[in-house]
Amino acid sequence: AMATAPHVVSGTVRCNDQYNFHLENQAALCIPTDTGGMDIMATTQWQDTCIETVSQILGIPESRISVETQRLGGGFGGKIYYNAPVCGMAALAAYVTNRPVLMNLDLHTNMQSQGKRTHYVFEYQVGFDDDGRIIAIVATGYGDVGALLFNKGDEYTVGYIDNVYNIPNFKWTVQPVKTNKPVSTAVRAPGTAPAIYGMECMIDHVATYLKKDHLQVRKLNLMQDGDTTLAGVVLEHCLIKDVVAQLEAQVNIAQRLQAVSDFNKNNRWRKRGFHVMPNRYAMVWEGRFYTTSIYVNHGDGSVHICHGGVDMGQGINTKAIQCCAYKLGIPMDLITVKPTSTIVNTNSKYSAGSTTTGLVCLAILKCCEDLLERLAPSKAKLVNPSWREIIKQAYLDVVDLRAHYMPQIKDKYPSEHYSSWGACTAEVELDVLTGQYQITQVDYLNDTGTSLNPQLDIGQLEGGFIMGLGLFLTEGFKFDPMTGQLLTDGTWEYKPPLGKDLPINFNVKFMRNVPNPTGVLGSKIVGEAPVSTGACVLFALKRAVEAARAEQNNTDWFPFHAPATVESIQTACLNDLAQYTFGN
Ligand code: MTE
Numbered sequence: 001a002m003a004t005a006p007h008v009v010s011g012t013v014r015c016n017d018q019y020n021f022h023l024e025n026q027a028a029l030c031i032p033t034d035t036g037g038m039d040i041m042a043t044t045q046w047q048d049t050c051i052e053t054v055s056q057i058l059g060i061p062e063s064r065i066s067v068e069t070q071r072l073g074g075g076f077g078g079k080i081y082y083n084a085p086v087c088g089m090a091a092l093a094a095y096v097t098n099r100p101v102l103m104n105l106d107l108h109t110n111m112q113s114q115g116k117r118t119h120y121v122f123e124y125q126v127g128f129d130d131d132g133r134i135i136a137i138v139a140t141g142y143g144d145v146g147a148l149l150f151n152k153g154d155e156y157t158v159g160y161i162d163n164v165y166n167i168p169n170f171k172w173t174v175q176p177v178k179t180n181k182p183v184s185t186a187v188r189a190p191g192t193a194p195a196i197y198g199m200e201c202m203i204d205h206v207a208t209y210l211k212k213d214h215l216q217v218r219k220l221n222l223m224q225d226g227d228t229t230l231a232g233v234v235l236e237h238c239l240i241k242d243v244v245a246q247l248e249a250q251v252n253i254a255q256r257l258q259a260v261s262d263f264n265k266n267n268r269w270r271k272r273g274f275h276v277m278p279n280r281y282a283m284v285w286e287g288r289f290y291t292t293s294i295y296v297n298h299g300d301g302s303v304h305i306c307h308g309g310v311d312m313g314q315g316i317n318t319k320a321i322q323c324c325a326y327k328l329g330i331p332m333d334l335i336t337v338k339p340t341s342t343i344v345n346t347n348s349k350y351s352a353g354s355t356t357t358g359l360v361c362l363a364i365l366k367c368c369e370d371l372l373e374r375l376a377p378s379k380a381k382l383v384n385p386s387w388r389e390i391i392k393q394a395y396l397d398v399v400d401l402r403a404h405y406m407p408q409i410k411d412k413y414p415s416e417h418y419s420s421w422g423a424c425t426a427e428v429e430l431d432v433l434t435g436q437y438q439i440t441q442v443d444y445l446n447d448t449g450t451s452l453n454p455q456l457d458i459g460q461l462e463g464g465f466i467m468g469l470g471l472f473l474t475e476g477f478k479f480d481p482m483t484g485q486l487l488t489d490g491t492w493e494y495k496p497p498l499g500k501d502l503p504i505n506f507n508v509k510f511m512r513n514v515p516n517p518t519g520v521l522g523s524k525i526v527g528e529a530p531v532s533t534g535a536c537v538l539f540a541l542k543r544a545v546e547a548a549r550a551e552q553n554n555t556d557w558f559p560f561h562a563p564a565t566v567e568s569i570q571t572a573c574l575n576d577l578a579q580y581t582f583g584n
Helices: 046-060 084-097 107-113 192-210 214-220 239-252 253-266 318-329 356-380 386-395 456-473 528-532 535-550 566-582
Strands: 009-015 025-034 037-043 066-070 101-104 120-130 134-146 172-180 270-284 292-296 303-307 336-338 402-405 418-431 437-446 505-510
Touching: 009 192, 009 356, 025 084, 037 046, 037 084, 046 084, 084 101, 120 192, 134 192, 192 214, 192 270, 192 456, 192 528, 192 535, 214 239, 214 270, 239 253, 239 270, 239 418, 239 437, 253 270, 253 418, 270 528, 270 535, 292 356, 303 318, 303 356, 318 336, 318 356, 356 386, 356 402, 418 528, 418 535, 437 456, 437 528, 437 535, 456 505, 456 528, 456 535, 528 535, 535 566
Parallel strands: 037 066, 134 172, 303 336, 437 505
Antiparallel strands: 009 120, 025 037, 025 101, 120 134, 270 418, 292 303, 292 402, 418 437
């Protein structure tokens, strides 16, 4: 297919490492028990790894160890694996001294010891026709996995590398690269965000090469129902064309592009850039399971939930309470979520992939159905009873007032695969001489199905997008090339976005009236989808840099690596401006 393509371009782009930047660092409090075991409170996204680690280090059965987690001060993937060594070290010290030991890493140690987001270098060749319709892609992602081949550098990139485009011939290879850095780890949208950025770079190259409108080239290649993604999923309920159309109407793209073009004609040292980027987040939940139980207290009818997920700010406990209240028909303040504990929730998977909340909610709905069925005979004995009266009667009838469920892969509800669709526009104003810029406006439209909790979901979309701004614009690392040691291990040198880096106008909206037929109560997952969308601002900046370069009669494509820091943006402009200014 590549050989028959009228045009072929090739290039290399990189997407750097990123640190999870949870505000709370890795910590573990280990207390020896009188049975020769260990009670642990740990800041982990996966308690079972802590138990396994401690069991192996101390040589005691897993059943003598328990791990409890109330909630995390942020996890962002960094506490899936990297809490286990902290538990292991603290437990060893507690075991040897027979005293409680608290280990709480400081920021520098946390940043030094913990692996980062896998750093990818994408090498690609794209074949396409005169209009920009893509015919073939051959691409390789070189993933810096650190000192061990632990995650194979893949991170489900195959599920995301085609983003929202139907590419009839796509050869995608991942090549893990071993380096002298700590083993890379999941960071919100692992593999996903870099892969989508890689795809967007490829299609950007096509549009620049053909000197065509970037949105038109993207629209030409959009997926639709019946198309098969690279990961082999046949699309149903594909909304991407609707999302893009709605966003186009909402923000009046044609008018905005004209205004940017007028501004750029009238200004030599300040340039504006405007860009539209669509994106897809594929929900995959194979291999995820979370033991979930609800218990009703007979004294007052209050309910407590024990689930195997961990609340890290994504709102899992709030949504769990909502689903329980909705199904049982009782007020939310009658329901509490207990800390996640291996005493009742052992054998749960890590909280990640944005699927935990959906699966725990699904399990709670099933628990409630089960419980309501068991309560029905007691209820039937009473006339118009309150919830409290039903529970009192059920207690007298010796009804088991707990219910338990573990979602299985065989559950087709929610379906094994669906995608959430989004599109974003970003406008920036760049100071050509310094590389500094303002993000003047971002409009982001996302399909969350019927949101279970709009405030939470808007928060996730905004927060994820801003984390994407860090990945694509500000969070650059420096490592010692000889030793692999991190040289930028604090906020003096490493810059996650802060208040003044945010878009001045930041409008985040949901698609309306698009319930997800296969999601929990019509909803869609939301936690990681927005990270890749942050790349829209990088491309808007690229448009602004192109406007500056065009005045040097340079309209060639150039790679724009992530993070596009102020320094690199300025350099991208300066290369040509040096010639212009000094005439050499
Ligand atoms: N939101 C907050 N506030 N804090 C976090 O640590 N983690 C993100 C996302 N949103 C995170 C967050 C990541 S990395 C993931 S995978 C999902 O939440 C986890 O959602 P889930 O528990 O529903 O799978």
